[in-house]
Amino acid sequence: MAQNRLTRLFQEKSGNLLNIYFTAGYPKLEDTVTILEELEAAGADLVEIGMPFSDPLADGPTIQASNMVALENGMSIKTLLQQLEGVRENVTLPIILMGYLNPVMQYGFERFCEDAARVGVDGLILPDLPFAEYEEEYKPILEKHGLSLIFLITPQTSEARIRQIDKLTNSFIYMVSSASTTGSQVQASDSQQAYFSKVKNLGLKNPLLIGFGISDKPSFEMACLSAHGAIIGSAFIKALQQPEEVRQNVRSFLKTLR
Amino acid sequence: MEYGVNERGYYGQFGGAFIPEMLYPNVEELREKYLSIMAEPEFQQELQELLRDYVGRPTPLYHAKRLSERYNTKIYLKREDLNHTGAHKINNTVGQILLAKRLGKKRIIAETGAGQHGVATATVCALAGLECIVYMGKIDTERQRPNVEKMRLLGATVVPVTSGSQTLKDATNEAIRDWINHPEDTHYIIGSVVGPHPYPDMVARFQSVISEEIRKQLLEKEGRELPDYVVACVGGGSNAAGAFYHFLNEPEVKLVAVEAAGLGVDSGHSAATSVLGKTGIIHGSKTLLMQTEDGQITEPYSISAGLDYPGVGPQHAHLAQTGRARFIAITDADAMEALRELSRLEGIIPAIESSHALAALKEINAGPDDVVVLNLSGRGDKDLNTILTYFEQQDGPK
Secondary structure, X not given: OOOHHHHHHHHHOOOOEXXXXXXXXXXXXXXXXXXXXXXXXXXXXXXXXXXXXXXXOOOOHHHHHHHHHHHHOOOOHHHHHHHHOOHHHOOOOOEEEEOOHHHHHHXXXXXXXXXXXXXXXXXXXXXXXXXXXXXXXXXXXXXHOOOEEOOEEOOOOOHHHHHHHHHHOOOOEEEEOOOOOOOOOOOOOHHHHHHHHHHHOOOOOOOEEEEOOOOOHHHHHHHHHHOOEEEEOHHHHHHHOOOOOHHHHHHHHHHHHO | OOOOOOOOOEXXXXXXXXXXXXXXXXXXXXXXXXXXXXXXXXXXXXXXXXXXXXXXXOOOEEEOHHHHHHHOOEEEEEXXXXXXHXXXXXXXXXXXXXXXXXXXXXEEEEEEOOOHHHHHHHHHHHHHOOEEEEXXXXXXXXXXXXXXXXXXXXXXXEEEEOOOOOOXXXXXXXXXXXXHHOOOOEEEOOOOOOOOXXXXXXXXXXXXXXXXXXXXXXXXXXXXXXXXXXXXXXXXXXXXXXHHHHHOOOOOOEEEEEEEEEOOOOOOOOOOHHHHOEEEEEOOEEEEXXXXXXXXXXXXXXXXXXXOOOEOOXXXXXXXXXXXXXXXXXXXXXXXXXXXXXXXXXXXXXXXXXXXXXHHHHOOOOXXXXXXXXXXXXXXXXXXXXXXXXXXXXXXXX
């Protein structure tokens, strides 16, 4: 079962998990697999590949721009899944696909799950898929194909809802660090610390990864004090914009973290 | 057949609230409270007073005799163009600002395309003494300079949006992102019957005063509450939603929704969503949506800045799918001809949006004994530059 890669990871390693987000087809159309291989070699624990969308509502300027470039490069779900064909020969990291629901709907939700699972994807993040719809319509399809769906929580999410999310998911909970879109500079604050410890003390069955505003070693280490690990996205996209060759950019950035 | 929203926020298969978790508490708060707040007697009293004394309601239902003669039927124009700020948009912003105050919000955000909804929002924010931030595509801020100046004069901050295609769709994205970043003190006044539930229903309820008045006025003038036809233009669809509202369950009333065909439905430069759209998700709502095969949202085109939205309200998608409303697509050229016709026959210069509804009069084949109510959603003052440029290119310089 594909989801074992995610569950196994959390069984084997209980802290300091580094999850890197990058946009498929960015900076160049053919960079997707190169970046994956390099991330594995440089010590990432899991990856989240963004499927570009014309209207990424929850994303800040950096990821919006990478989405636009990727689309101009010709990236699509079809192309991404073709690129990932055979990726499991070289890459053992758990892979999560993140994207907005509309392109997935047009591809066909069931066909998407089937094709994603076949090439070795382990989980999905679909931030605009609502709970009720997930439970009624989508859950059986995801389960049939062994894919985990990862849900987000924010400082405004009620305890009851967090517990509901914890019950619905079986890999990890994506803990959004503050009320913001991706890539905001988050200042550590007392209220944020209170939110982190509140969630940590709920005794949830799923591990927690903190994302949004995690950009460097200090913010990564800080997040790891309150959760099992953290997700870096916009800062990694910026690292890919450096003038060096793409493999070098990945390595240099990961070196600053580990 | 049920045409209103169900308890899950759907109209048939369309609607819902497809939003990221960051927006959930805000939207949920609104969903829980909008109906009970709107039902409070004090709320209704305040709303009715403002609609009467500030907006200028009821707007007249005007029997357009020369236009009727031209089409050999009996045409009434619902004069939403006579509202304060020049269009129906203010019916909704007056309602939402009262709601925002009751929710204890301190900060108002809005999106705008041509600027009409932005001006209507800036106006009610001035009235309520609340901070107002309007997101507007950078391209639109350049095309619609006078409305930008009006909003600033009214004390609003206009933020030019440079993401995506820099028009209405991106202004809406940016307003939603603002809301994500301000989850507690901010209310988002959406300008049309779009967005996540409860917005389409809430905006339709605030606009429903249009059809409420039509029924009363028609009874006075014709001795019957029901016309044979109600005709309205549709971008997102708020004026049509208001004009249709109290006729949805009156099957003998034919509802006509008029979309912008732009240069022609098959020209690649169109905004006829009911024809060109496929079911998808835009701005938190499942609806008909213009998009590529890969599900990327495309940029529509119309000469009218108020009709070039790539989606359509979920209720309208449902009305189109069930056949309850007939959808007609009108080209730029036909709309502009209808604009000139109304100006010369009745001495009323309509907005280019409303002119699309006027151009549909020749398509509906109403008979001499039929009563047609056409919702004249706005006045043409804001369009003067576009109108002059268009006819100069058409007829040569005067």
